[in-house]
Amino acid sequence: MSAGVVLLFLAAALRISVPYALASIGSCFSERGGVVCIALEGILLTSALGYTLGAYATGNAYAGLLAALAAGIATAWLHAEVTVRFRADQITSGLGINLLAAGLTRFGLVRVFHSSSNSPRVEGFADLPLGPLAHLPVLGSLIASPLVLLLLVLLPLSHALLFRTAFGLRLRATGERPEAGATLGLSVTRIRFAGVLLCGAFASLGGAWLASEQHSFTDGMTGGRGYIALAAMIVGKWDPLGAAAACLLFGAAEALQIVLQGSAFPSELLQALPYAVTMLVLAGFIGRAVAPKAVGVPYDPEQA
Amino acid sequence: MTAERRTQLLVASSPVLAVLAALAAGAAVIAAIGEDPLAIYTLLFRQAFGTGYGLGQTLFRATPLIFGGLSVALAFRAGLFNIGGEGQMLLGGLAAALVGAYAPLPALALLPAALLAAAAAGGAWGAIPGMLKARFGAHEVINTIMLNFIALSLVGWLGHRLFETATVRTREIAAGAVLPRLGAWLPALRSAPVNASLLIALLIAAALAALLFRTRLGYELRAVGLNAPGAEYGGISIGRTQALAMTLAGAVAGLGGVNFVLGYKHYFELGFTGGAGFMGIAVALLGRNSPLGVIIAALFFGALAYGGLVVNQRVPRELIEVLEALVILFAISARPLLERVARRWA
Structure with a gap:
């Protein structure tokens, strides 16, 4: 591969992992609070349509972003309502x-x-004026995108929120031993709601990214990305930083597939790589992924 | 009536209540877009059950749902959640198509071989998460979801070699591997695509009912599902039982692939499952994991699927998909809700 191809590959890998990372970080909040978030795919889809409707109605990408957040958080709220x-059952609900x-x-x-396949073209985000930073190879054009910048800011913040704040501690407690949290006077219901809604907000950014990059909404456009994000969260061991790293790995696999398309290498098998890696991690062949103890278990105070 | 009996009755009625609630919600949407809900529902169900051809279409769509529903129900009885029906059905259909088209077998042996191949491919795909669960405690939900995607990649890769030029389908199967249409025996069904796969589905349902409630293995399976530590204390191996249950569940879902491949189009085509493996979850949920319940629920969803096409002129077909989803959400919410109501009464 020449240097040009390598740069192209890196840029593609980073770009592909953006929506994965946003959704994946979000799912850490839901799952750490004890709620499995298979609904990620649905949240991505509704928020992508939300973005398209908002941007179509106003011609403004930021209005689209707000509409994406509204649609995605509403979807997450439904999941919280049903499961919390x-x-x-959280999996069936998802x-x-x-x-x-x-x-x-x-x-x-x-x-x-009036189409069952796609919307008309809508506005995307304009690049931010970053001055000299915009000329960085590969990264320049990427970080000029407002959602990528937001992702870079939110990533360390979400890790800190989960592991360095009282809210994070409470969230993790309700995911491990909800009855212990309840004994201390915490509202398990409220904390779990917060986790799922945070998940919805992050995933909505991912949906907005997908629709804004494509400048339209197409039927089923998320194409299973929610499930990949969920898998990345597991590979990343329920930690936003790990999840984001796993998303980069999955994004690289996908980018490699694009580069290798048309070559003798069976690129379809690369498609399966993220899923296979996830299964290996779950089985304990690559490190050990331990889920929060009470994840998937509804909390019923009358039975605790 | 004792309080316990009342709770049981309330909970048992939850699938019916969920369906009614979903239909009511759907009616509100239909009214909102300016159509008459009662007229739409009447049209939908009259078309789905009222004519021979319509009934045949409904039964054709119900057939893979019975397989998918039985697969989920069987795994569920052993305490496992099989979300892999889609991948298992996909590979089952592919295996049946390949044996049907290429196996150098005499005509009489071809059909049994193709059926076996479908069950074996689905069973193998179910055995993987089953064994990973038994050996490493790896969660079957995530693994079955992953395996659905891996199955798709596998088919995409194999497709390069197998598909007819410029199509996403395999070569047509030999005549000996065809499952006949029921219309050949029952003229009332006319040219509807319902075929002998339906009879196989009903046979499997009966066999599973016998297995679950009349055999030692069935007892062990249910014991593990109800109380795994208790079952182990009683000398039952949790891992072995669960691995076996997932393998059987995969085989049942895999067999579901023959409805389209051996009974309808006579070739494998990408996307032929149409989500039937996935909808098996809704079917099992509504059928409360009993074989008879699964058949009834599959008929309901089959009717929605066909009736939805018929009313497409007046309400978008997408609404039916929304209805299906609402049935799922109402069904899972209704049960805990009703249990709580019953507890209040007690």
Whole structure:
């Protein structure tokens, strides 16, 4: 590979991992609080449509971002309502919400844009004026994007929020031993809601990124990215920093697949790499991924 | 009526309540877009059940849902959540298509071989998460989701060699591997695509009911699902039982692939499952993991799927997908809610 191809590969890898990282960091909050977030895919999808509708109506990317947040957080709220308030099975709820999101967004496409496949072109984000920084190779054009800059700021902050603040401690406590938290007077319901809604907010940024980069919404455009983000969260051991690193790895695998397309190398098998890595990590072949103890278990104070 | 009995009755009615609630929510949306909900629902269910052809279409769509639902229900009885039905069905269909098209077998042996291949491919794909769970305690939910995607990549890779030029489908199977359409025996069903796969699905349902409630293995399976430590204390190996349950569940989902491949189009085509493996979760949920319940729930979802196409002229078909999702969400919320209500009464 020449230097040019390597640079192209790096740029593609970074760009691909942006939405994964946003969603993946978000899922750390939900899961650390004890709520499995398979709904990630659905949140990405609704927020991508939200962005498109907002940007279409106003012609402004930031209005699109707000609409994405509203749609994504509403979707996460539904997941929280079903799993935390009604204490229903979290995995089934996530799958149901993903199905709901697929149906609703297609319904929205048909109703608003009279097409079952795609929306018209909408505005994306304009690059930020970064001066000399914008001329950095590979990174320059990437960090000039407002959502990438936001990701770079939010990444260390989210790690700190989870591991260095009272809120983070409480969130992790409700994910490990909710009854212990409740004994100390914490509201497990409220804390778990906060975790799921935070997850929704982060994932919405990912949805906004997807729609703004593509300048449109297309049916099923998330294409399983929510599940990859979830897998990255596991490989990253329920830590935002680890999750982001895993997203970079997965993004690199995807970029390599693009570079190798058309060559003799079976690029479809590279497609399977993130999934295979996740399975190896889960089985304990590469490090050990230990989930929060109470993740997936509804908290019922009447039975505690 | 004792309080316990009342709780049981309330909880048992939760699938029906969930369906009614979802239909009510759907009615609100239909009314909001300016259509008459009652007229739409009447049209939908009359088309799905009222004519021979419509019934045949409904049954055709219900068939893979029965396989998918039985697969999820079986795993669930052993305390496992099989989200891998989609990948298992995909590979089952591919295996059946390959044996049906290429195996140098006499006509009489071809169909059984193709069916076995479907079950074996699905079973192998189910065995992986089953064994990873048994050996390493790796969570089957994540693993089955991952395996769905890996199955897709695998098919994409194999497709280069297998698919007919400029298509995403394999070569047509030999005549000996075809599962006949039921319309050949029941003229009322006319040209509807429902085929002998439905009979296989019903047979498997009966066999699973017998297995679960009449055999030692079934007892062990349910014991592990209800109380794993207790079962182990009673001398049952949790790991072995769960690995076996996932393998069987995979085999059942894999067999579901034959409805399209051997019974309808007579070739494997990318995306043929149409989410039936995935919808098996909703079917098992609504059917409360009982074989008979699964059949009834599959009929309901099959009717929605076909009826949704028919009413597409007046309400977008996407609405049906929303309805399906609402049934799932209401069904899982209704049960804990009703249990709480019943507890208040007690």
